[in-house]
Amino acid sequence: MTSVQTYTDLESLAQAAAEQCITVTQSAIAAQGFATIALAGGSTPRALYQLLATDTYAARVDWANVHLFWGDERTVAPDHADSNYRMVREALLDHVPIPATNVHRLPGEQSPEQAANSYEQELRSFFHLHSASLVEYNGQLFPPFDLILLGMGDDGHTASLFPHTAALSERKRWVVANHVPQQDTWRLTLTYPLISAANHVTFFVAGAKKATTLQQVLRGPHQPELLPSQLIQPVNGELVWLVDDAAARALELAK
Numbered sequence: 516m517t518s519v520q521t522y523t524d525l526e527s528l529a530q531a532a533a534e535q536c537i538t539v540t541q542s543a544i545a546a547q548g549f550a551t552i553a554l555a556g557g558s559t560p561r562a563l564y565q566l567l568a569t570d571t572y573a574a575r576v577d578w579a580n581v582h583l584f585w586g587d588e589r590t591v592a593p594d595h596a597d598s599n600y601r602m603v604r605e606a607l608l609d610h611v612p613i614p615a616t617n618v619h620r621l622p623g624e625q626s627p628e629q630a631a632n633s634y635e636q637e638l639r640s641f642f643h644l645h646s647a648s649l650v651e652y653n654g655q656l657f658p659p660f661d662l663i664l665l666g667m668g669d670d671g672h673t674a675s676l677f678p679h680t681a682a683l684s685e686r687k688r689w690v691v692a693n694h695v696p697q698q699d700t701w702r703l704t705l706t707y708p709l710i711s712a713a714n715h716v717t718f719f720v721a722g723a724k725k726a727t728t729l730q731q732v733l734r735g736p737h738q739p740e741l742l743p744s745q746l747i748q749p750v751n752g753e754l755v756w757l758v759d760d761a762a763a764r765a766l767e768l769a770k
């Protein structure tokens with residue numbers, strides 16, 4: 516099931532996303548004793564992470580049983596200005612009582628292929644240890660993350676699944692190194708089948724510069740090579756688009 520929810524501004528958008536994070540983690544912990552969230556990088560979700568770090572919200576999260584992962588990472592050290600881990604550490608991890616063993620960092624400092632392989636191994640070990648029933652997607656098995664948060668670039672990419680890159684064709688692996696010629700760099704990313712196997716997938720999109728792309732992704736023809744966000748089609752889970760009014764402007768006009 517896909518839903519698009521619009522909010523006036525980034526603050527109310529972050530509040531809605533924080534409520535969803537809390538609801539999903541509380542029900543997952545009640546059901547299985549732990550919750551798994553893969554976090555989005557970039558800049559938009561910083562407001563969400565900062566909100567979750569405030570006393571009011573942080574007190575509502577059972578941090579001892581929440582496990583945090585990353586949906587993608589740049590190939591940089593964890594203290595680099597471009598690191599998604601650093602952004603989350605500064606906005607959230609430094610302010611909440613989450614055990615270090617619950618923070619599963621994507622090792623961007625390793626060589627790209629080594630980082631992808633070691634993170635995939637970490638995921639496999641974690642979900643095996645927690646006896647999670649894997650989800651079948653096109654004949655392959657993937658882990659059932661409770662929540663995967665995603666951003667969307669104005670080129671339609673999500674995580675580090677960029678237009679016309681090799682990762683868009685990956686149907687077996689859980690984590691890959693993806694060469695992104697547009698940025699002359701390597702990125703590390705969860706694959707689209709893994710993301711699609713999650714129980715809840717939430718896109719978190721804000722700003723007028725995303726409006727045209729959002730309209731194309733949601734209302735335009737299916738062309739995932741050009742708009743990789745269209746690849747995300749949850750097998751069993753719920754797909755929610757949390758967007759602000761500025762990003763939703765083209766959607767409203769198209770009605």
Ligand code: 6PG
Nearest residue numbers: 556557558559666667668673674
């Ligand atoms: C990254 C992100 C990426 C991000 C989009 C949107 O590593 O940059 O994971 O997929 O979500 O680029 O970024 P903004 O939220 O900064 O617009």
